[in-house]
Amino acid sequence: MNGLFEFFEQNSIYIVLAITLIIWTGIFLFLLSTDKRLKEIEKEIKEMEQ
Amino acid sequence: MKIDYFWKGILFLLMSFVIIAGIAFPIVAQPSTWYEFPLIPGLEEKAKIIFFHVPTAWIAVIAFLMAMVYGIQYLRKGDLDNDAKSLAALQIGMMFTILATITGSVWAKFTWGAFWHWDPRETSIFILLLIYGSLFALRSAVENEDKRAKLSAVYSIISFLTVPFFIFIMPRIMTGLHPGSANDDTSGPVVNFKMNGNMQLIFYLSLTAFTILYYWMWSMTYKSIIIKDKLSKKYI
Numbered sequence: 196m197n198g199l200f201e202f203f204e205q206n207s208i209y210i211v212l213a214i215t216l217i218i219w220t221g222i223f224l225f226l227l228s229t230d231k232r233l234k235e236i237e238k239e240i241k242e243m244e245q
Numbered sequence: 246m247k248i249d250y251f252w253k254g255i256l257f258l259l260m261s262f263v264i265i266a267g268i269a270f271p272i273v274a275q276p277s278t279w280y281e282f283p284l285i286p287g288l289e290e291k292a293k294i295i296f297f298h299v300p301t302a303w304i305a306v307i308a309f310l311m312a313m314v315y316g317i318q319y320l321r322k323g324d325l326d327n328d329a330k331s332l333a334a335l336q337i338g339m340m341f342t343i344l345a346t347i348t349g350s351v352w353a354k355f356t357w358g359a360f361w362h363w364d365p366r367e368t369s370i371f372i373l374l375l376i377y378g379s380l381f382a383l384r385s386a387v388e389n390e391d392k393r394a395k396l397s398a399v400y401s402i403i404s405f406l407t408v409p410f411f412i413f414i415m416p417r418i419m420t421g422l423h424p425g426s427a428n429d430d431t432s433g434p435v436v437n438f439k440m441n442g443n444m445q446l447i448f449y450l451s452l453t454a455f456t457i458l459y460y461w462m463w464s465m466t467y468k469s470i471i472i473k474d475k476l477s478k479k480y481i
């Protein structure tokens with residue numbers, strides 16, 4: 196465990212990598228949920244129009 | 246529905262791979278394995294910007310192209326739906342042009358020494374920002390829907406004519422600091438400059454991932470514009 200910590204301390208680019216991946220995952224999930232919500236609104240409007 | 250999840254899953258994996266490769270793959274003088282990038286003199290570690298900065302400019306070009314295509318379709322059919330599609334493309338194109346300018350500027354500070362140089366590449370993207378910025382000013386100045394759509398369609402066609410010149414031609418025939426300009430001794434098309442096969446492959450994967458991301462963002466923007474239009478017509 197200590198060795199792993201030291202490895203990341205000396206190769207901090209992997210920390211940057213992990214952070215960027217987490218941010219990308221967050222943005223991706225946000226896009227998924229917003230897209231889903233938009234589809235629901237579209238459906239509701241279609242029902243209202245009928 | 247299923248195909249929907251399929252391409253979104255592909256996008257997630259592709260972009261994750263591009264992030265991993267683009268950030269973590271080391272740059273060495275003599276690449277010997279598939280995950281090593283070659284050292285490009287003058288760029289060194291900063292060469293990795295190509296995986297994230299160039300795709301933003303690429304998306305801007307695609308978006309402006311699509312804005313023109315839907316503009317032409319609007320002029321042919323007079324369907325306001327096409328105007329919404331064109332507007333969605335314009336909005337995303339504008340955003341990515343700004344992103345390309347900002348990322349390039351940050352990179353320039355550490356490669357060339359200052360945030361802004363009026364290098365041919367910087368000048369041309371600045372002019373593009375002005376051209377497309379005034380399109381939004383034009384749109385907001387016209388109240389009548391059909392008139393606005395018609396003006397916007399014609400403007401987006403005329404302004405796209407300048408895009409190939411400003412993005413692909415002018416920065417390459419003029420001398421400048423940006424990689425790929427006329428006095429760059431690694432010149433030729435920017436894509437080929439001293440990248441090895443792996444680096445090119447990851448660059449193209451990055452372009453693909455960003456293009457799918459663009460399509461997703463575009464379809465969401467388009468949907469929201471349509472919804473807003475419908476609601477404002479219903480209740481006013």
